[in-house]
Amino acid sequence: xxxxxxxxxxxxxxxxxxxPKQTTVVILLYPGVELLDFxxxxxxxxxxxxxxxxxxxxxxxxxxxMKKTLTITPDYPLETCPQPDILVVPxxxxxxxxxxxxxxxVINWIxxxxxxxxxxxxxxxxxxxxxxxxxxxxxxxTTHWASTQMLQQMNADARVMEHTRxxxxxxxxxxxxVSAGIDGALRVVSRLxxxxxxxxxxxxxxxxxxxPNSGLIVGQQPPTKGIRSxxxxxxxxxxxxxxxxxxxxxxxxxxxxxxxxxxxQKGTAVTMMFGATxxxxxxxxxxxxxxxxxxxxVSR
Amino acid sequence: xxxxxxxxxxxxxxxxxxxPKQTTVVILLYPGVELLDFxxxxxxxxxxxxxxxxxxxxxxxxxxxMKKTLTITPDYPLETCPQPDILVVPxxxxxxxxxxxxxxxVINWIxxxxxxxxxxxxxxxxxxxxxxxxxxxxxxxTTHWASTQMLQQMNADARVMEHTRxxxxxxxxxxxxVSAGIDGALRVVSRLxxxxxxxxxxxxxxxxxxxPNSGLIVGQQPPTKGIRSxxxxxxxxxxxxxxxxxxxxxxxxxxxxxxxxxxxQKGTAVTMMFGATxxxxxxxxxxxxxxxxxxxxVSR
Numbered sequence: 001x002x003x004x005x006x007x008x009x010x011x012x013x014x015x016x017x018x019x020p021k022q023t024t025v026v027i028l029l030y031p032g033v034e035l036l037d038f039x040x041x042x043x044x045x046x047x048x049x050x051x052x053x054x055x056x057x058x059x060x061x062x063x064x065x066m067k068k069t070l071t072i073t074p075d076y077p078l079e080t081c082p083q084p085d086i087l088v089v090p091x092x093x094x095x096x097x098x099x100x101x102x103x104x105x106v107i108n109w110i111x112x113x114x115x116x117x118x119x120x121x122x123x124x125x126x127x128x129x130x131x132x133x134x135x136x137x138x139x140x141x142t143t144h145w146a147s148t149q150m151l152q153q154m155n156a157d158a159r160v161m162e163h164t165r166x167x168x169x170x171x172x173x174x175x176x177x178v179s180a181g182i183d184g185a186l187r188v189v190s191r192l193x194x195x196x197x198x199x200x201x202x203x204x205x206x207x208x209x210x211x212p213n214s215g216l217i218v219g220q221q222p223p224t225k226g227i228r229s230x231x232x233x234x235x236x237x238x239x240x241x242x243x244x245x246x247x248x249x250x251x252x253x254x255x256x257x258x259x260x261x262x263x264x265q266k267g268t269a270v271t272m273m274f275g276a277t278x279x280x281x282x283x284x285x286x287x288x289x290x291x292x293x294x295x296x297x298v299s300r
Numbered sequence: 301x302x303x304x305x306x307x308x309x310x311x312x313x314x315x316x317x318x319x320p321k322q323t324t325v326v327i328l329l330y331p332g333v334e335l336l337d338f339x340x341x342x343x344x345x346x347x348x349x350x351x352x353x354x355x356x357x358x359x360x361x362x363x364x365x366m367k368k369t370l371t372i373t374p375d376y377p378l379e380t381c382p383q384p385d386i387l388v389v390p391x392x393x394x395x396x397x398x399x400x401x402x403x404x405x406v407i408n409w410i411x412x413x414x415x416x417x418x419x420x421x422x423x424x425x426x427x428x429x430x431x432x433x434x435x436x437x438x439x440x441x442t443t444h445w446a447s448t449q450m451l452q453q454m455n456a457d458a459r460v461m462e463h464t465r466x467x468x469x470x471x472x473x474x475x476x477x478v479s480a481g482i483d484g485a486l487r488v489v490s491r492l493x494x495x496x497x498x499x500x501x502x503x504x505x506x507x508x509x510x511x512p513n514s515g516l517i518v519g520q521q522p523p524t525k526g527i528r529s530x531x532x533x534x535x536x537x538x539x540x541x542x543x544x545x546x547x548x549x550x551x552x553x554x555x556x557x558x559x560x561x562x563x564x565q566k567g568t569a570v571t572m573m574f575g576a577t578x579x580x581x582x583x584x585x586x587x588x589x590x591x592x593x594x595x596x597x598v599s600r
Binding site: 035036039046053054055069144208 | 334343
């Protein structure tokens with residue numbers, strides 16, 4: 001309890017008079033953002049006491065998401081968005097997240113609002129955006145299981161973990177894919193308002209298999225119990241470095257990973273033959289998945 | 301496999317030529333609908349093969365949800381909505397769900413489209429809407445843990461279960477609260493496309509603690525392993541009937557349950573004294589919760 005209060009004072013979530021000020025949670029939205037990536041945290045934070053949740057996007061107007069199944073209208077464009085105490089960056093499929101990573105206005109806004117932020121959180125491939133904004137240098141982080149090797153490749157100075165629901169490293173919380181945003185947000189509630197508050201929210205949303213120990217808290221909670229990966233329980237560990245294909249087994253040209261849809265470079269992709277074609281992958285993870293069910297991915 | 305194919309033929313999800321036709325999943329939206337209630341199923345069904353997911357609302361135009369944090373625009377009003385193969389009715393807090401239950405146009409539309417539907421699913425208090433439409437007669441169903449006794453009280457001819465993530469009874473799938481919509485939708489995928497397809501979607505959304513046996517399938521899967529209720533694992537069982545307060549301990553007037561916010565009638569509410577006030581509850585579940593932390597609810 002003492003630790004939590006010191007921490008709150010440190011990050012300014014108490015006003016000078018000692019009264020808790022309202023926490024502003026800002027969720028970044030963009031065309032193609034994955035619904036459950038942000039719905040989990042939005043749901044959890046909307047149940048956190050003394051909290052205002054708002055949504056922001058690069059520009060005013062509506063956004064089509066989930067293959068145009070849903071139209072959403074964010075509250076603010078970047079220019080008028082209130083300073084976030086907590087920023088949540090949800091992920092998306094590779095083509096959509098790339099657009100955000102390449103949006104200088106979004107990246108600059110994230111950088112500019114960082115010093116006054118208590119906490120920054122990414123869900124799934126939202127990690128790419130925070131990496132681009134320079135928040136991952138020297139940090140331990142995670143992302144969707146299919147993206148850990150790619151994230152490591154893009155950020156040699158970060159320690160990318162696999163088999164963990166979330167990683168908390170100081171003011172940075174990163175989570176595994178899609179539904180893991182719920183766990184990341186519950187961890188933030190636990191840190192800001194205490195474990196009982198987080199448990200009460202987990203009960204309200206009937207997240208009955210919630211395990212506060214399924215994440216890695218740097219400096220506090222090692223090792224984690226790990227998460228279920230496929231059929232077996234796996235312990236959090238740094239992702240294995242990618243071993244690109246050597247001469248004779250490299251891709252002839254840059255291509256697209258048939259599993260995750262990411263662009264892969266001929267120089268760095270791991271590859272394998274299927275039929276008469278050589279396929280390139282962003283990671284060993286995607287290659288393994290392809291090996292298991294090639295027909296599924298070739299027919300896409 | 302044989303069973304699945306027979307069942308698909310039965311419900312018309314294969315066209316007469318034997319080619320699988322596209323499955324249309326329609327998600328009902330309304331002002332105040334709980335985000336995660338529909339985000340889970342929308343996410344899961346958007347990953348189901350050969351499936352089109354659309355959203356419908358009583359009227360055209362945008363809806364404010366999550367205390368106005370998010371504005372969403374459904375695809376169709378009732379009049380022009382395509383016939384659903386699968387209808388998903390998400391829940392909301394008691395005040396919002398009551399508005400839908402009382403909306404004759406919505407209830408009539410659900411009734412009219414029922415005969416041609418392969419499957420109907422509710423999440424959380426969305427069960428109230430299906431109950432009102434008459435779909436629960438003689439059926440085994442579930443809802444959010446705080447609403448099971450109320451649902452039983454409203455539907456003497458249904459068997460309301462507690463401690464189960466979902467219940468499948470023929471063409472009806474009902475789920476526990478909020479996040480349990482994910483499990484209900486994965487069950488539907490498993491039934492329509494096979495367990496491997498459901499497992500693949502669970503992997504994609506990193507729902508790593510997914511347990512296909514956490515629900516009750518009437519006539520097929522008894523008993524379930526049950527779900528974690530508070531700290532202990534509980535097995536699915538019919539909810540205990542409510543025992544209203546007797547003379548001398550009844551409410552003086554109709555009131556509001558301080559825990560769940562539902563309207564409670566003086567004739568049927570269970571009650572307890574706290575300080576000088578008698579409080580009324582929709583269920584023993586809410587009374588127990590109040591007993592544990594009365595200060596939390598009185599101060600609301």
